[in-house]
Amino acid sequence: MADAPILQSRIPELQREVAAADLPKMRPVAPGDWLQVDEAYGAQLAEKARLLGTRAHDVLALMPEAEDAAAELLTVVLAEIAMRPDFRLEGGGIRRPDGVVIEPDTRQPLRTLSRLVQEDFCILMKEEDEHVLKAALLCFPASWTLAQKIRKPLVRIHAPVTEYDGAIAARVQRLFDGAQPGRPMWRANLLGYEDPALFHPKREGEAHRDPAKVAAYERSERQTVLKLPGTGAVVFSIHTTIAPMVAGG
DSSP states (O other), rough: OOOOOOOOOOOHHHHHHHHHOOOOOOOOOOOOOSSSSTTHHHHHHHHHHHHHHHHHHHHHOOOGGHHHHHHHHHHHHHHHEEEEEEEEETTEEEEEETOEEEEOOOTTTHHHHHOOSSEEEEEEEEEEEEEEEEEEEEESSBBBOOOTTTTTTTTHHHHTTTOHHHHHHHHHHHHHHHTTTTBEOOOOOOEEEEEEEEEOOOOTTSSSTTSSSSSOOEEEEEEEEEOTTOOEEEEEEEEEEEOOOOOOO
């Protein structure tokens, strides 16, 4: 028997509203609200551990020039969760909201992040006029494949998206140029899927879903953009929510 899908009960209403806004409309993240913990926390982290144990080459990438940025991202996340009541420092470890104690490994920052938070992370660094994807922890891709996007600039990453025209590309690049340390911005999307799998890669040119099948699930990504103060890299984080399709959805 197949394992039961990892689901949340619903898409948060504010996230649903934000998803209806035009791309790439962003809004400020409330203090302390950058990282999300929801009902699927333990199950999603268990799925990340499974994926990293069985197909790490598909979900993890780190270019040498991004190693400092990945280390800095871990430091920033550790500082963030240290201020949250649902995480607790215990000696050299961190007790997660589900009670599991994790000892951070600064030698493997992205793997450590996979054991602490639900978010996936993409790290982009400025090269000439564009930000380029230099590292990622992408356990839960929504119809894209990390191997096709790593080392690519923003415009190339979004090439298959028909709505991503020159005007939107310029707006997104301005957003990344204007990202500020300690001031994350966020947006969301909302799509119908017939497959509730968190790990849902698709290669460019593949159909995202079979139009002959009825979407039984809603998948929403809460996406944030944040600049790291030391390296200047920009972090794009993704918190994935998958819930049964609501009536009329």
